[in-house]
Amino acid sequence: MMGFRVMALIMLMAVLMCYLSCVESIVRHYQFNVEKKSISRLCSSKPIITVNGKFPGPTLYAMEDDIVIVKVVNHVQDNVTIHWHGVRQIRTGWADGPGYITQCPIQTGQSYVYNFTLTGQRGTLLWHAHINWQRATVHGAIVILPKRGVPYPFPKPDKEEIIILGEWWKSDVEVVINRAMKSGIAPNVSDAHTINGLPGPAPNCTSKGYTLHVESGKTYLLRIVNAGLNEELFFKIAGHQLTVVEVDACYTKPFKTDTIFIGPGQTTNALLTANQKFGKFIITLSPFMDTIVATDNQTATGIIRYKGTLAFSPTSLTTIPPRNATPMMINFMDSLRSLNSPKYPAKVPLSVDHSLLLAIGIGVNPCATCVNGSRVVAGINNITFVMPSTALLQAHYYGISGVYTDDFPANPPTPYNYTGNPPANMQTNNGTKVYRLTYNSTVQIVLQGTSMVAPESHPTHLHGFNFYVVGNGIGNYDPVNDPKKFNLVDPVERNTISVPTGGWAAIRFRADNPGVWFLHCHLEVHTTWGLKMAFLVENGKGPNQSILPPPIDLPKC
Template sequence: MTRLCASKPIITVNGKFPGPTLYAREGDTVIVRVVNHVKDNATIQWHGVRQLRTGWADGPAYITQCPIQTGQSYVYNFNLTGQRGTLLWHAHINWQRATVHGAIVILPKRGVPYPFPKPDKEVIIVLGEWWKSDVEAVINQAMQLGQAPNVSDAHTINGLPGPAPNCSSKGYTLHVENGKTYLLRIVNAAVNEELFFKIAGHNLTIVEVDASYTKPFKTDTIFIGPGQTTNALLTANKETGNYVIAISPFMDTVVATDNQTATGTLHYKGTLAFSPTTLATIPPRNATPVTTKFMDSLRSLNSKQYPANVPKNIDHSLFFAIGVGVNPCPTCVNGSRAVADINNVSFVMPTTAILQAHYYNISGVYTDDFPANPLIPYNYTGSPPTNMQTMNGTKVYRLGYNSTVQVVLQGTSMIAPESHPTHLHGYNFYAVGKGVGNYDPKNDPKNFNLVDPVERNTISVPTGGWTAIRFRADNPGVWFLHCHLEVHTTWGLKMVFVVENGKGPTESILPPPSDLPKC
């Protein structure tokens, strides 16, 4: 286990932080037995894996499964159908994913080449956050007070923060040889922060995001949100020496972040001990133009082998206003509690898994009246309304099998506008449009990219703006949609899609495994 400067007990998988990388090939069946040896309940989510008809293996606690209790085990069994690239796995209960996370590498089928020059070597780079305190205590205290939790104390690159106050860690070192090309598989496993990634003096060629190939483009700065992955080609074409690798937070509003920059070193073979180190120029914390340029550069490959099958006709057109609010809390410090919501609904986690309730027709666990639009429209990015209270509920939205869906994710100015990296389980989607301010349903669709929009499973909704996504509901089951900032998920910025079975067994949810955990 990697030890950071502030020693404390942490939950790990197989004693490693970050956890072990899962390697497989497209088309493989993956079987992972998870044994819980800690006092807390546990789950593992295979972030971005489609889980075609195998929602029981998806992992979010109380959504698709009851958690694995102390001393119990559960076998996750799923197939990697039609996917290749880099994803991640992480705990999906409470804030355990702060230390319980790792990379997933899905190699192409044997004999199938990458649609870009073959690298000389592949490297896993996992980005994260570190708290000196126990993370569960951090969020529990915040919930009791009704306030935002303390930000992390450091960022990490493969578990190491690099030189930091009261810490002598040298950080992560990436060893390279001049003239060789490296495929960096970059994973953002941070809990609450979108990040910039840079290597001093070097450009990176982006070839994939969220296990979906992209049209290659060069950049000196990667923007990557929690739950997102980015594959980039690095050519070691500079003078022998040391070059700083740096990650730093992005936040273009007043919301607090951990402002510690984590650093590592790109070290060329043959570098002498006294050679100077080239420093990286870190983007400003509020460098919105950098994030916009990066996101606007992302395009699906849209080739004959890897087409962009963007739904053109839409069966469900949904408008989700997302943000934070304030609810009464007599026991909290100021008599109120910070909450988060979608369409004014702060999601309440049930005590029975929703997939189990759906499969067995168990009543009383959820209601299927999640609103397709805000019940009371307002100026979403203007002055916030006087009443910022939300309603609580375990509500789902039903989709027919194979129906087409458009969701406009509208950021709001409630309390403080900020970027929301939003993740959809069970599906990839196409990000067909985005903009600043309020979405205009009449004019904005005219500018949608329906040819080669980027395909993802997690997308940033810009501060004070909106993002439109499209997908086809061809995977029956129960699927979580939530902000991947853990603080907002905890506060209730989440909802659930229930996708009905189609015709016959090949379009229906598989039966639950015999060892499915019980609540």
């Protein structure tokens, strides 16, 4: 009898453990109301597009492997989409968000439910609008906590803080880009940088800047997000070192730095130890650009204030990195390494099925109605991407012909000295082309910057996948010698990589996610000009390797 009771108790405990493991993944429900609102601290009466009336928008909190359901309701006159930047969207491309790539936009008065699972991810990501230039004000953080009972692979912080970096225009950003597209020249740069929506200080604006309150002896995990449109940024705190522990929701080998480099769409988690007894210390946010391209040269500032510090205490200052601090940028990028531990291994593809060289940069096309008789454009392998009127994923899933072709070139059609003197003909070809990948194939992409108009850094984002940055360099990629120096052991894992000005970056990933996935420069002006393309990853074997059916409320074009 006693044995029966013991057996029954063991079975009950087994059932309970099974139940707990089954319910470990929680369904997180959110509603995003897209609406216009005036934000007084921006020193402007102009209403901006916001989510739930907030700028930045609400933070989305979840745990690894949770199911996230977000109902987005459009209350503005513009079309809307939301992209969950860096979320892998395994087989759920319908929830990825880029307009006319994976979905038609949500029209005025309509709604759409994004439903996806945070499969095997933990860390900091961001969400943002993915149509036109709405990303300027429609953005927010995604915080994915580890599973219950799973610690961080670094000392547990006493507190966590979200720091969202952005750009601010006094005028309507859609008017800014529409005027530029009509004239054929570059749009105006932003008027100020922001830290958590606070410009502090900015010309003709008395708004106070961001303040982080800390206590001496405590450690803070800073979840830093660059939600800006067009600028890579330096982030620095006077008198303090930061320990980087994660980028793009992927753990890294910890390293100390006094300056963080972060491009649009990238995230960085860093530990800040409050090692002073008291005082106020300035936070600086300044642009990086190591070529002739114009930037918003305003430096946004905030303050770290220790508990017990008197209001009239002086603020400790710091030197701001030069705008063209290329060595600082390269040193930060080269310091990033995957954790590559038994629990968090670096699964770098060691063999390659598809090898692509993508020449990315700016060009010039004739334009009879433009100011100078020409229009600035951008392209990949001499192709300026043309947005379709039917979403690519819908066209692929339903077999709709005439929307795209699958002949995107794996190499530039005419090789040239990409970082040297530009060719006489800088004109690009227009096209809506995708590159087809077989399921589970391995891919290497060398992103080669060009100097046809001016060399620039290109923070390039791949939807639907993480990738490993196995190499980078200045000048033209050498396919014979450069691969000999690739890091195939612990390269950093990311979803957005800054391609060096006048240089290249090599990435590798496994195409284990069927669907249509966008690749584009995350400088919004370059995306608008056409620096974008898409990969079509075919279904594998069986339903578990195939795209899920579209939801019933998928917006119509």
